[in-house]
Amino acid sequence: MALTTIQVDVEVRDRLKAIADASHTSIKQVVARMAAQTLTPAELAERQTRGRAAMAANGVVIDDDPADPDRQAAHAFWAGLEGDAS
Template sequence: MTLTSIQVDVEVRDRLKAIADASNTSIKQVVARMAAQTMTPAELAERQARGRAAMATNGVVVDDDPADPDRRAAEAFWAGLEGDKP
C-alpha cells in the first residue's frame, strides 16, 4: 500500500495525537478508523433504502415528508429495533 501525506492545521494534528495517545494507537490508525466508520452519501442512501425496505416488510411506509402520518409508527419501529422506548 502506498502511503501519502495529508495536511491539517496544527490544532487538528494535536487533537488527533491526543486521541491516538488516549487509545494507545497512532494518528494513522485513528484516521483509518474514522474513515472506516464514516459513511459516504452513497452508503447512507443505500442504508436508508434498506431501512425503508425493512419497514415496508413490516407494513410501515415512510415518505420523505416530515409530516407523514406514518412517521410516529416508523420512529416506534426503529426504537423497538434499537431497544429503546418510543
C-alpha cells in the same frame, strides 16, 4: 500499500494525537478508523433504502408528508444513528 501525506492545521494534528494517545494507538490508525466508520453519501442512501425496504416488509411505510409523525420519528431515528444533532 503506498503511504501519503495529508496536511492539516496544527490544532487538528494535536487533537488527533490526543485521541491516538488516549486509545494507545497511532494517528494513522485513528484516521483509518474514522474513514472506515464514516459513511459516504452513497453508502448512507443505500442503507436508508435497505432500511425503508425492511420497514415496508414489516408493514411500516414512511409517508412523504413532512408532518407525518412516523416520518418525523424516522428522521429523528436516522439523525441519531448518524450523529446529527439537527
